[in-house]
Amino acid sequence: MNRSVSTAVKPAAEACALWSAFKKGAVVLMLSVLFVTQLYPLLWLLTYSLKTNEEILSGRFFALPEAPQWINFTQAIEAGQYFRYLLNSLFVTTVTMLGVILLSSLAAFAVARFRWKYGQVVMLLFLVGLMIPMQATLLPLMIMFKNIDILNTHLSLIFPYIAFQTPLSVFILSGFMRTIPHEVEESAIMDGAGAFRMFRSIALPISIPPVVTVCILTFINIWNEYIMAATFISSDRLKTLPFGVNSFVSQYSVNYGAIGAFLVLGALPVIVIYFFLAERITKGMVTGAVKG
Amino acid sequence: MNVLKVSKWTIAAFVLPALLLYACLVFVPIIVSLYSGLLDWNGIGTSKFVGLGNFTKLFFSDPVFWPSVRRTLVLALLSMGIQIPFALFVAILINRYIKRPNFLVSSYFLPVILSVVIIGQLWKTIYNPSAMGGMLNQILEGLQLQGWTRAWLTDPKVATYALYFVALWQYLGYHVLIQFTGIRNIPSEIYEAAKLDGAEGFKADYHITFPMIIPIFKISVVLAFIGSLQSFDLVMVMTAGGPAHATDVISTHMYHMSFLSLKYGYGSAIAAFLVVFCLLATLVINLMFNRIEKRYS
Numbered sequence: 001m002n003r004s005v006s007t008a009v010k011p012a013a014e015a016c017a018l019w020s021a022f023k024k025g026a027v028v029l030m031l032s033v034l035f036v037t038q039l040y041p042l043l044w045l046l047t048y049s050l051k052t053n054e055e056i057l058s059g060r061f062f063a064l065p066e067a068p069q070w071i072n073f074t075q076a077i078e079a080g081q082y083f084r085y086l087l088n089s090l091f092v093t094t095v096t097m098l099g100v101i102l103l104s105s106l107a108a109f110a111v112a113r114f115r116w117k118y119g120q121v122v123m124l125l126f127l128v129g130l131m132i133p134m135q136a137t138l139l140p141l142m143i144m145f146k147n148i149d150i151l152n153t154h155l156s157l158i159f160p161y162i163a164f165q166t167p168l169s170v171f172i173l174s175g176f177m178r179t180i181p182h183e184v185e186e187s188a189i190m191d192g193a194g195a196f197r198m199f200r201s202i203a204l205p206i207s208i209p210p211v212v213t214v215c216i217l218t219f220i221n222i223w224n225e226y227i228m229a230a231t232f233i234s235s236d237r238l239k240t241l242p243f244g245v246n247s248f249v250s251q252y253s254v255n256y257g258a259i260g261a262f263l264v265l266g267a268l269p270v271i272v273i274y275f276f277l278a279e280r281i282t283k284g285m286v287t288g289a290v291k292g
Numbered sequence: 293m294n295v296l297k298v299s300k301w302t303i304a305a306f307v308l309p310a311l312l313l314y315a316c317l318v319f320v321p322i323i324v325s326l327y328s329g330l331l332d333w334n335g336i337g338t339s340k341f342v343g344l345g346n347f348t349k350l351f352f353s354d355p356v357f358w359p360s361v362r363r364t365l366v367l368a369l370l371s372m373g374i375q376i377p378f379a380l381f382v383a384i385l386i387n388r389y390i391k392r393p394n395f396l397v398s399s400y401f402l403p404v405i406l407s408v409v410i411i412g413q414l415w416k417t418i419y420n421p422s423a424m425g426g427m428l429n430q431i432l433e434g435l436q437l438q439g440w441t442r443a444w445l446t447d448p449k450v451a452t453y454a455l456y457f458v459a460l461w462q463y464l465g466y467h468v469l470i471q472f473t474g475i476r477n478i479p480s481e482i483y484e485a486a487k488l489d490g491a492e493g494f495k496a497d498y499h500i501t502f503p504m505i506i507p508i509f510k511i512s513v514v515l516a517f518i519g520s521l522q523s524f525d526l527v528m529v530m531t532a533g534g535p536a537h538a539t540d541v542i543s544t545h546m547y548h549m550s551f552l553s554l555k556y557g558y559g560s561a562i563a564a565f566l567v568v569f570c571l572l573a574t575l576v577i578n579l580m581f582n583r584i585e586k587r588y589s
Contacts (some may be wrong), residue, residue: 024389027385027388027389028389028459030385031385031386031389031390031396032383034382034400035396035399035400037461038399038400038402038403038461038464038465039399039402041414041415041427042402042403042414042428044418045414045417048417048425056425057423057425059423063552089554102309103309103310103313104310105305105310106305106307106310107306107307107309107310107311109306110303110307111307112307114295114297114298114302114303114306115298116298116303117298122307125311125314125315125319125420126314129314129319131570131574132318132322132567132570133521133543133566133567133570135521135524135543135546135547135563135565135566136321136322136325136563136564136566137317137318137321137322137325137563138547138551138563139325139551139556139559139560139563140320140321140322140324140325140328140560141317141321143324143556144320144321144324159313159317160317162313163313163314163316163317163318164317164318166310166313166314168312170310195298195302195306196302198410199306219492220405223407224405224406224408225407225411226407226408226409226525226528226529227524227525227528230528231551241407242407242409242410243409244411245407245409246409246413246529249413256417256424256425256438259413259417260417263410263414263417265562266407266409266410267406267407267410268403270406270407271402271406274402274405275399277572278394278398278401279394279398281405282398282401283407283467284395284575285401285404285466285469286469286473287472289466289470289511289515290508290511291472291532
């Protein structure tokens with residue numbers, strides 16, 4: 001009798017195991033397909049950038065290049081001023097980052113730690129700013145910059161970049177600074193430290209983690225920003241990387257390989273950074289999304 | 293809770309630099325554009341006050357305006373109705389079946405951090421006619437589906453959908469990441485308790501995962517909305533609103549009016565509409581989720 005029970009159970013258990021193996025297989029397949037759809041276009045771009053025009057036009061999009069055409073890259077770099085755009089982007093992003101950290105950590109400290117009437121009002125003002133679409137300010141900003149004569153300079157990018165990154169940064173930083181225990185401050189007051197020293201030697205050093213988050217968000221947003229750069233900048237030598245890439249690609253419309261090469265070069269800095277800091281960047285972006 | 297009592301000069305020194313810059317470059321321009329929306333002005337020369345004239349023209353006799361509003365909304369709705377649920381599904385599956393999920397999630401996320409210029413130009417190349425090396429048409433020809441090939445970005449019937457697809461493709465990884473993080477943060481004891489009660493698999497998802505990640509879901513929805521406004525850059529890079537306004541969204545229409553047709557007053561009216569539209573939408577989304585959250589708590 002015992003035996004009959006066990007034989008009855010066994011096929012059922014096997015079927016169950018088979019079913020769950022099948023389910024797991026289906027899931028892995030689906031996730032792999034998604035992996036391909038999300039990454040293959042980038043890989044395709046890489047092979048595209050190393051092909052000759054004939055190879056690109058031949059229709060064998062899947063094939064690897066016969067011989068890698070590095071000349072596409074040298075052409076892109078020489079004709080397209082890649083390094084100048086890169087340097088411009090580096091400069092604008094770095095200055096913006098420093099400005100954002102300085103201004104928003106000061107404001108966040110005041111909102112989080114000072115006893116004053118209008119702290120909440122200031123915070124509310126910044127919160128409204130989170131909801132304002134940047135595009136709506138393009139025209140008035142352009143007129144304003146023309147009037148104070150900074151249109152077509154890097155300042156016309158850095159100022160609005162800092163301003164638009166400030167609300168979220170203040171929000172993230174003040175959220176963190178609120179959690180600093182009061183005992184730390186009280187002992188500092190005992191030592192006779194003023195507000196500035198407390199900010200510089202206590203609050204700021206403790207707040208390194210949120211400052212890193214702010215840095216990451218600022219970097220991703222500003223490094224990739226296109227439309228303001230394209231609106232406020234007109235000299236070729238001042239263009240930032242996304243704008244430079246776009247004008248190069250629009251001008252060079254028949255040298256497909258060189259276009260591909262320039263796109264690869266344009267994507268490269270962010271991909272390299274992401275390769276090393278993927279976890280920090282994804283964490284930072286989630287924090288940014290959750291706070292926003 | 294705030295312990296430091298300091299003089300108002302100290303407060304000013306801390307707050308004013310950020311606040312002034314922010315007010316001058318965000319608030320003042322918005323107010324200026326609300327006002328110049330009431331003017332008939334081409335940027336040079338004198339302006340004429342026309343009251344709500346620009347707005348009546350915009351709402352009642354501009355053939356491009358309402359379709360562009362519709363496209364912005366459709367993208368937001370597609371994102372909320374297809375992209376986010378799909379991302380949630382993927383996040384649940386990754387969480388349940390994949391042992392080392394970080395690599396997969398980070399890979400899905402890669403397109404998110406690339407500039408729209410790179411993404412837009414890349415997809416423009418993919419959508420090219422096959423005589424120009426476009427991958428999509430070459431694939432279709434390879435599969436003997438010549439009838440399906442299209443001039444994806446210049447055929448007004450399909451161009452909008454081609455753009456929607458790229459926008460949804462680029463940000464899918466963002467939503468997967470957010471939902472995945474949300475699921476990870478649900479304490480595993482809850483699932484274990486549910487298992488004792490006989491709830492496992494998708495049943496557990498229905499009773500635990502969905503209610504627990506509503507706040508995260510809200511973030512995704514807000515992002516989807518912001519994302520559909522930000523599709524502006526993508527549209528500018530890929531089609532600039534063409535062919536013949538077939539892919540215009542609110543912001544590209546504003547951009548054309550302001551910077552190409554030089555109708556500053558009219559462009560400002562569209563900008564003002566955009567700001568109000570954004571504030572209202574954020575309000576509606578928040579109210580909606582407050583109600584949903586109340587029902588589940």
